[in-house]
Each structure stands twice: as structure tokens, then as C-alpha cells.
Amino acid sequence: MLVFALLAACSEPKPSQLDTIKQQGVLKILTRNTPSTYYEGADGPAGMEYELTSLFAEYLGVKLEIDSNHDINDIYSSLSTTNAHIAAAGLEVSLDKLNDFFYAPSYLSVQPIFIYNRKTSKPKTITDLIGKQIAVIAGSEQAALMRALQVEHPKLSWKETNELEATDLIRMINEQELDIALVNSNDLDINQAYFPRVSEAFSVGSPIQLAWALPRTDDTSLYHAAKAFFDEIKANGTLSQITDRYYGHKEELNYVGVQLFLRHVRQRLPKYEKHFRAAAEKYDLDWRLLAAVGYQESHWRPKAVSPTGVRGIMMLTLNTAGDMKVSNRLDAEQSIFGGARYLAQLIRRMPEQIIEPDRTWMALASYNVGYGHLEDARKITEHLEKDPNKWIDVKEHLPLLQKRNWYRFTKHGFARGEEPVTYVQNIRQYYDVLSWYDSRLQQLTQNQVTEENLSEKVNFNIIPPIL
Structure with a gap:
């Protein structure tokens, strides 16, 4: 047994x-x-x-x-x-x-790209890279690609390391510690706003799958x-x-826009940061998101006035200001608290089936174009068999509100549907930069680097030309 x-x-x-x-x-x-x-x-x-x-x-x-x-x-x-x-x-x-x-x-799917500093001449071909200080990450497909390129261009030389990541190489290009780096396109996309002096020179090789x-x-x-x-x-x-x-929001801001934003972060934001923080705490918001909305609305100018009559840092309409108990729209503190209260209300108003972060993105679109127009866009999205509870689908159909063949069938009619899409994308970008700035990269974005030059610490393996 x-x-x-x-x-x-x-x-x-x-x-x-x-x-x-x-x-x-x-x-x-x-x-x-x-x-x-x-x-x-x-x-x-x-x-x-x-x-x-x-x-x-x-x-x-x-x-x-x-x-x-x-x-x-x-x-x-x-x-x-x-x-x-x-x-x-x-x-x-x-x-x-x-x-x-x-x-x-x-x-x-990503594309290998050579990146350079905008202050220098833009290389256009592999030949332009010969004699430059180039770096890649050891063990990556970029390192293998450089070896393949060297077969056709024997004078090509570079250095590689496993002690850094693509973000480090991008930073070093930004600070002109390197001439060129070979990275994947997604790494530049996600870091571009933090290192605005870095740009793509040209792509090389075939797309790579992650x-x-x-x-x-x-x-x-x-x-x-x-x-x-x-x-x-x-x-x-x-x-x-x-x-x-x-x-999805990385392509909206250009070099000039990022540079201007960073300058205003240094020069204007400190005057109003305490109000953004206090209002965000009161209405359970992220202060950096609230500040990003304020920048998108007025570039943090408390006396801003638009041709349509909206005013102040948060550019409130007269009716909205009244509803939010704002007596003076040009008073920075009142405007910020009024804008925070209004945004919090819009977030709560979103249908419960819309979950974060889509609730916030759609609330921001409502802040810009109005809740009724957003609902029209959601109905169009559903009609076209996409998901009305996902921002990625709704933002695709908001522009239809400016086409008569579509808006004439909606409850609220015509709207400049492209504007809330760009509005939300820009705020997301501003928010990302503020989050980075507020934590690890404040000194870097102010061009006041106190770290030792990383290139002197890193153990690079030099790949010489083929003699």
C-alpha cells in the first residue's frame, strides 16, 4: 500500500x-x-x-x-x-x-535616433558624426547598431557604458558634456521637456520593438x-x-514654449505658489496640476484679460466667478481658489464610470470648452463605437464639433474642438515639467548644476575607429 x-x-x-x-x-x-x-x-x-x-x-x-x-x-x-x-x-x-x-x-515600437545640442550644428549624415564625441548604452541594440555602422564607416568611433541610462546621456547632451548620443525615440520623447536644448538629428536603422x-x-x-x-x-x-x-502629450510643446515656461517657473511662479498649494490642499487637487492650468490660461498673469471677457490667472468667466464666490477676478488669490473650486467640481461631475486619470483630463477639457460640449463629444465617440469614458478616444472626436455635418446634430452645437485637445495636452506637459522641477531636477532646469561632471566619473569603454 x-x-x-x-x-x-x-x-x-x-x-x-x-x-x-x-x-x-x-x-x-x-x-x-x-x-x-x-x-x-x-x-x-x-x-x-x-x-x-x-x-x-x-x-x-x-x-x-x-x-x-x-x-x-x-x-x-x-x-x-x-x-x-x-x-x-x-x-x-x-x-x-x-x-x-x-x-x-x-x-x-521605437526608432533609434541620434541626438545633439541645438546650440551646435545639426549633423545630417553618419559622415557628419566622425570625430564627434558619441555615447551609447552598453548592451543595448544601439551599441550593436553602432558596430554595424562602423563596418560601412570605419572612421566612426564612440564610447559606451553600462553605468548610465538614456536619460543621463540626454542630460549630458543638454549640458554639452557629449556631442552626440544614440538613443531610442521614446527616451527622447519622455525627457524632451526637461532638456529642451536636446533635439533629434536623424534616425538610423529600422524600428525596434520593446x-x-x-x-x-x-x-x-x-x-x-x-x-x-x-x-x-x-x-x-x-x-x-x-x-x-x-x-500621448509629448509632441505639443516646442523648444521656445518649454524655454518660456521654465523662465516663468523661475520668475513668476514663486509669487503665487503658496496660493496654488493652499487652494489645491483645500479642494483635494495636485498643486502642480492646478499651477499648470493657471499657466495654460494666463501664463500666471493675474491681470490677464481675453477678448471674450474672461479674466485673471485662472481666466474665469463672469458667471463662473460668481458661482465660485470670486468677487475680484483680477485678485490672484481669489482667482486661484475660484479656479481650484471649479476644477474640483468638474472632476466630481464626471460620470462615475470615467476613472482616473481620464476623469481629470476630461474635466480639464470641460474647463476649456464647457461640460455640454464635452458630453456632445462623448456621445459622438460612443456613436462611432469608441469608448466615451476614455480620453484617448474622446480627444479623437472632439474636433468633430467644429464640423457642421457633426455639430448640427448635437445638443450644444458648434465648438472649437481642437482647442480642448491642445489645452489638455499642454497642461499635461506643464504638469510633467513642474513635477520634475519640483523634485529631482530643480537645479538642472535652472542651469545651476552643482553636481560634479558625470562624464569624469563614468567608466566609458572607448570603441576606436577601424584602422
Whole structure:
């Protein structure tokens, strides 16, 4: 009897990796601490990889455990030698690694680009890069691309390191500590506003797919779960919504606009910051969001007056000012508190099925174009079989309110639908810059760098020309 029991136990199949993860209740992720992957924001963990892996852990019904601060080479090595389950770190799908790793479905397509400082001459071809101080991240597809380029351009030389991230290279270009860097387009997109002197020179190579990496073993249960997860979030629009959250508002501000904004942050904002903070606290808002609205409305000018009669820092109409108990719209403190109260009311007014951050984006659109016009746009969005509760879909259809074939069927008629789209996008950008400025990069954005020159500390590996 005992022998039979032992034989039965031995014949039981070994639990799959996915079953083990569910039994243990933990999904272990390797990632990098960068703005495009995972970082600690003002309100807790953030980053596109963090949001995606959090959703995947919820999809599996387990908790998320994150191990960050790795470089690319270390991530692949650790994924092979530790009990980590997935590397979600902005990794580029590499054909050279397919024998050792699975890649989940791609969640973002990016383009390798050379970047330079706007104060210098813009390089237009690979030949223009010869003799320049160029840097890339070691272990990246950019490093492999540089080696391929060197075959055709033997005089090409560069340096690479695993001690920095793309954000560091972008900062060094901004401060003219490097001439050129090769990075992915999404890294410049997410950092552009913080380093306005950096610009794209030209693209090179083919688009690269970013994806999660998993160890290649006979047990494919976790890989297939990840594949099913991405199939689902692509189909239901969640992936597009997350992508829009991080990259959907990056193209609105140009170089001049960012420079002007940063100058006003230094010169004007300090006069009114205490009012923004106090009003935001009273009405349960983020003060930086409220300040971003004030900048979009008036560039923080308390005496601002528009041709349509709206006035003050928050550019309140006479009717709205009355409803918000503002007796003097040109008084900075009254205007800020009135604007905060109005925005908080709009956020609460949004239908309960609209969740954050879409509630805030739509409330901001209402602040600009009016709640009735927003509702018209939501109805058009629903009519066209898109989701009226997602900003990414509503902003696509707001411009239809300025086309007679559409607005004549709406309750509130014509509206300049393009304006609230740009309005919200700009505020999101201003908010991002203020968040960065308020925390880690205040000295950098004021051009008062007190750190030692990072390029003197970093261990770069020099790749010489082919002789």
C-alpha cells in the first residue's frame, strides 16, 4: 500500500511555473529605474513598465515584487541565474538572444535616433558624426547598431557604458558634456521637456520593438499567460490608454514654449505658489496640476484679460466667478481658489464610470470648452463605437464639433474642438515639467548644476575607429 502511494506521488506531474507563481502569490520582476520604465513618482511607483506589470500581476491574481537598478546586461544575466520571472525593463527584442529568452508580444515600437545640442550644428549624415564625441548604452541594440555602422564607416568611433541610462546621456547632451548620443525615440520623447536644448538629428536603422523577456525553458506556461494578457489589453484598448498616458502629450510643446515656461517657473511662479498649494490642499487637487492650468490660461498673469471677457490667472468667466464666490477676478488669490473650486467640481461631475486619470483630463477639457460640449463629444465617440469614458478616444472626436455635418446634430452645437485637445495636452506637459522641477531636477532646469561632471566619473569603454 505504501509502495503504491509512493509510486502515485512520483507520477504526479510537476506544477507549471504559472501554477507555482499563483500558489506562492508573487510575480517577481526585474526592471530598470528610468522615466520610461519604473521610478518613484510624487504619488508612488510609476512608469509604463510598472503599470503594465501591475496589471499583469492583477491579471494573475498575485502580488508584484520589483527588483530595479539593473543595467541591461545584468538584467539578462540575472534572469538566467535567479528566480526572477520576467524582465520588464524597456528591453529591445534582440535576435541574438532568441536562443536563450522568450519575448512577450511587443508593447511599443521605437526608432533609434541620434541626438545633439541645438546650440551646435545639426549633423545630417553618419559622415557628419566622425570625430564627434558619441555615447551609447552598453548592451543595448544601439551599441550593436553602432558596430554595424562602423563596418560601412570605419572612421566612426564612440564610447559606451553600462553605468548610465538614456536619460543621463540626454542630460549630458543638454549640458554639452557629449556631442552626440544614440538613443531610442521614446527616451527622447519622455525627457524632451526637461532638456529642451536636446533635439533629434536623424534616425538610423529600422524600428525596434520593446517587449518583456522571459528565460527560454520547456515550461512555457508563463510566456503563454503573458501573451494572452497582451492580446487582451491590446484588444480592449488598455495598452493604447497606458501608452497615451506616457507618450500621448509629448509632441505639443516646442523648444521656445518649454524655454518660456521654465523662465516663468523661475520668475513668476514663486509669487503665487503658496496660493496654488493652499487652494489645491483645500479642494483635494495636485498643486502642480492646478499651477499648470493657471499657466495654460494666463501664463500666471493675474491681470490677464481675453477678448471674450474672461479674466485673471485662472481666466474665469463672469458667471463662473460668481458661482465660485470670486468677487475680484483680477485678485490672484481669489482667482486661484475660484479656479481650484471649479476644477474640483468638474472632476466630481464626471460620470462615475470615467476613472482616473481620464476623469481629470476630461474635466480639464470641460474647463476649456464647457461640460455640454464635452458630453456632445462623448456621445459622438460612443456613436462611432469608441469608448466615451476614455480620453484617448474622446480627444479623437472632439474636433468633430467644429464640423457642421457633426455639430448640427448635437445638443450644444458648434465648438472649437481642437482647442480642448491642445489645452489638455499642454497642461499635461506643464504638469510633467513642474513635477520634475519640483523634485529631482530643480537645479538642472535652472542651469545651476552643482553636481560634479558625470562624464569624469563614468567608466566609458572607448570603441576606436577601424584602422
